[in-house]
Structures are given as C-alpha cells and as structure tokens.
Amino acid sequence: MATPHEPxxxxxxxxxxxxxxxxxxxxxxxxxxxxxxxxxxxxxGVSRGAAQHHFPTREDLITGALEYMFDTRMAxxxxxxxxxxxVDAGAxxxxxxxxxxxxxxxxxxxxxxxxxxxxxxxxxxxxxxxxPLEAKxxxxxxxxxxxxxxxxxxxxVAHHLVQATLDLARGLGLADVLTDDSARRKDIxxxxxxxxxxxxxx
Numbered sequence: 001m002a003t004p005h006e007p008x009x010x011x012x013x014x015x016x017x018x019x020x021x022x023x024x025x026x027x028x029x030x031x032x033x034x035x036x037x038x039x040x041x042x043x044x045g046v047s048r049g050a051a052q053h054h055f056p057t058r059e060d061l062i063t064g065a066l067e068y069m070f071d072t073r074m075a076x077x078x079x080x081x082x083x084x085x086x087v088d089a090g091a092x093x094x095x096x097x098x099x100x101x102x103x104x105x106x107x108x109x110x111x112x113x114x115x116x117x118x119x120x121x122x123x124x125x126x127x128x129x130x131x132p133l134e135a136k137x138x139x140x141x142x143x144x145x146x147x148x149x150x151x152x153x154x155x156x157v158a159h160h161l162v163q164a165t166l167d168l169a170r171g172l173g174l175a176d177v178l179t180d181d182s183a184r185r186k187d188i189x190x191x192x193x194x195x196x197x198x199x200x201x202x
Contacts, residue, residue, distance in 0.1 A: 016054045016064075018044040023065040027112035032119045037061060062116055063129055069109045070137050076104070077144050084148060094200070095193035097148045098165060102189055105173030114177065141166060151200055161199055168192060 022044035026035040037058055041051035055061035080100050087093045104110065117134075120127040143153075145166060151158040172188065175181045 012054075015044075015046055015050060017068075018046065019051055019054055019061065020065050020068040023061055024069060024109065024112045027065070027115040028108040032115045035062070035115070059126060059129060062126070063133070066113060066116060066130060066133055069113055070133070070140075073104060073109060074140070074144075077148075081144075081148060089150060091194065091197045094149065094197040095190065097145070098169075098193045098196065099189050100148070101145060101165060101169040102172050102185065105169045106176045106185070110173050111177060114174070149200065158200060161196060165192070165196060 019040060022040045023035055026040055026043060035058075037051050037055070038048055040061065041048045044051070051061070055064055077100075084093060084096060084100075087096055116126075116130060120130050142162060145162050146153045146158075149162065151162065153159050153162070168188075172181070172185050176185065
C-alpha cells in the first residue's frame with residue numbers, strides 16, 4: 001500500500017542519482033577542479049541547497065560518487081557474467097574476460113575515479129576517506145575476475161596471474177587517458193589472453 005511519503009522519497013532518490021551521475025560526468029570530462037558542488041548542482045538541474053542537503057561537503061559528494069561508480073561497475077560485471085555463461089570455457093572465454101576487464105578501465109567511470117585518486121595523492125583528508133573504499137573495490141574486483149576465469153584463487157600462481165591481469169588492465173586504462181590507444185590495446189589484450197590461458201591451464 002502506497003504511503004504519502006513515497007513520492008517525496010522517490011524525488012529525493014532521483015535527485016541524489018542525478019547529482020552522482022553529474023559528478024561522474026564532470027570528473028571524467030572536465031577534471032577535478034570543475035567538479036565542485038555548484039557546478040555539479042547546475043549540471044544536475046538542482047539548486048546548490050538541494051545538492052548540499054544530500055551531500056553537505058564536496059568530500060561527501062566525491063565519496064558518494066565513488067560508491068555509485070563501484071555499484072554501477074558491479075551491476076555491469078553481473079551482466080557480463082551472464083553473457084559469459086554462454087561462452088564455452090577455453091581460450092575464447094579467457095579473452096572475453098580480459099577484454100571485459102580492460103574495457104572497465106577505459107570507461108568514463110575509470111577516468112572519473114582517476115581524477116579522484118590523483119587529487120587524493122596530495123590531499124591527506126580525502127585520501128583517508130577513499131583508501132578503505134579502494135581496498136574494498138580492489139578485493140571485490142579480484143574476486144569477480146577469479147569467478148569469471150573459473151580459477152582456484154588459493155593457488156598462488158593463479159592468484160598472481162589474476163592480479164597481474166587487473167594491473168595490466170589498469171595500466172592500459174591509464175594509457176588511454178590522453179590519446180586513443182585502442183589499436184595497440186587490442187593487440188595486447190589478444191596476446192595477454194593467450195599467454196594467460198596457457199599459464200592457467202598448465
């Protein structure tokens with residue numbers, strides 16, 4: 001049964017989501033300096049007061065955006081996992097997993113997160129807020145990759161190969177920030193996928 005408060009709650013959730021999405025867009029497209037509460041509020045089509053009702057400080061807004069990015073990425077990875085279920089285990093599956101990981105590090109979500117990480121390197125207060133988030137994100141990203149590849153993470157070799165794949169994906173994401181690196185990246189993904197598959201199936 002509907003309550004009188006639901007429409008207001010729905011509007012509040014919608015406003016919060018618009019603010020988070022606007023923050024990510026600002027970070028990815030215009031960088032850290034542009035992602036202020038005022039700019040984000042204007043881009044989201046809400047007043048500064050409404051923005052500060054949801055996120056009293058810029059740090060609250062940025063932290064919320066990072067959590068939203070993570071939730072979005074996790075939802076995407078679930079969809080990718082369902083698609084992978086249709087791919088037979090083998091070299092093609094390994095390549096699909098590696099390509100998916102690399103794609104996630106060349107997305108606007110990664111570019112937005114990169115702006116936050118870079119700023120946090122010189123801002124101890126922000127760094128303290130996001131380090132626990134990044135540790136959590138890293139653990140879950142690793143677990144998702146292990147599940148997608150279908151390997152035993154208790155095997156040290158498999159564990160390190162999965163982590164190396166994630167580190168490679170992140171590095172390729174960094175290479176794509178200033179220029180379109182897609183042609184070279186495609187070749188590297190193909191070569192690493194073949195190397196990884198061989199190593200994991202020995």
